[in-house]
Amino acid sequence: MSVRETVQRLLDDEGTTYAAEAGIKLENKPAPLYRLLVLALLMSTRIKAELAVSAARELSEFGTAQKMCDATWQQRVDALDRGRYARYDESTSTALGKGAQLLLDRYQGDLRRMRAKADGDLDVLRELLTEVPRIGPVGADIFCREVQLVWPELRPFFDEKALAGARKLGLPTKPERLAEHVEGHDLARLAAALIRA
Template sequence: MSTQNIVRCLLDEAGTTYAEQSGISMANKPAPLYRLLVLAVLMSTRIKAELAVSAARELAEFGTPQKMCDATWQQRVEALDRGRYTRYDESTSTALGKGAQLLLDTYHGDLRRLRAKVDGDVELLREKLTELPRLGPVGADIFCREVQLVWPELRPFFDRKALAGAEKLGLPTDPDRLAELVEGPDLARLAAALVRTTLDRGLAAEITKAA
């Protein structure tokens, strides 16, 4: 059982990024970057990733900070409820409205301005992201993990959940060594797959068996 076989099977089985699963076509453009940020906010709470993904799809109609601000609090709540994100719907609606306004005020609604401001400093990026309501260190890690697809200066980015998945599969837990197993654009896919390995108790066994 080779490391390369494990990685190939892992990517085949679980290598869809959470952004892609949410219907986001990732690009270094304001709208998809903002939708990814919303997804990171939704995934920050103690809730199943599938529910966060479902809610992110429902919130796609408010896919820019301006549209999120223009939506009423009740409209945001209803979108979250359609995505079955009912446990935190009211507080999240408030946080999304405040966060969107903060992005408009600080970055004119364009996260590429934040990218330029931090100039490749990952820790500074994480710090700035956590200034947004409801986006703590976990949410900042989720954003960085997924955005490395289009912001290559962040590569390789593997958070603790991804590295825990690597350990379960017997893969390197050093980010640089782990990154050597795939091409750069596949790092976000590998990171997402490793997170799923951490969250899904049976996935590691399935991958090991298939490899």
Template sequence: MSEAVETAARLLRERGQTYAREAGITLRDKPAPLYQLLVLTLLCSTRIHADIATAATRELFRAGLRTPRAMADSGWQDRVDALGRAHYVRYDESTATALGRGAELLLDRWRGDLRRLRGEADGDRAAVHRLLQEFPRIGPVGADVFCREVQGVWPELRPSFDRRARDAAASLGLPADGDALGALVPGPELPALAAALVRVELS
């Protein structure tokens, strides 16, 4: 086993929890978990600590806001209150607005199903990235987060390692090239490796 493969395996053991898993999302290629990942992505798209973003995601889900229809039908104050309970306070009001508008966009354009966005992109990674940025608050970094996590169930996005993950890889003596990094672990484990590298970079 090469040193790089051993390092990747150690990263998976020590830090390989995806952010989706931390937020309580069992990610599958189904409408509800894909939407839940979009919620997490939106919450991660502000200058706020990842732990607070994942806690806020769990709080929204505890409030029953697990689908775009539930989010769109919820009251703005209910969303603000859920975010506040997780101490997601600096951006709570604007984020509550973005959550509502994003849910409405998903319902209106893709009938509440991000698999339709995937179909519109037709296997084009750049198109997925561009379409995700049509949601309020989600920019290039947020689109990177979504692609990094969803590559486990959308194989056409593999490998997805954003700048943070690649920088961390280089600091650990691993390849900084996405394809070379992706060759270190089986495809389904790529989200965990990407998350582990981001956790290294953030620490």
């Protein structure tokens, strides 16, 4: 099977982004970008991806930094528990509240302002993302992997985990080479499929 055929099969079988799975219609607007950040925070903990996705769906009622900040600690805990994210619910609720406040204070709750501050520099963006409580390097990578759908200056973005999936399947492990086999709008789907691989 050729590289292109393998990539197409991956996209067909596993090519749903985690954002789409969490019910996030990713657009370059404050609410979906914030919901993606929450998903990245949830996925960066040592917990199954499906539990993080489920918890992100439950937290969607607090789908902006302002709404997350306005929610009580207990409301956030209850949403996490409904999503079966119980192991880390209390500390995660605290981190979500602090992170929402940070985003409001520094960026008026709009991650596009963070994007503008990074000015197309991936390393700067990743550093700014890690200033949000509980978003470490893994969480920053998850966010960048998915947001490349609407922030094309990040393309092609494949983190180490996605590249490990490519290696396992005998696909190119240089992001530029891997990107040659898909359209730009499919890069986030391919990255998600490689993670699942």
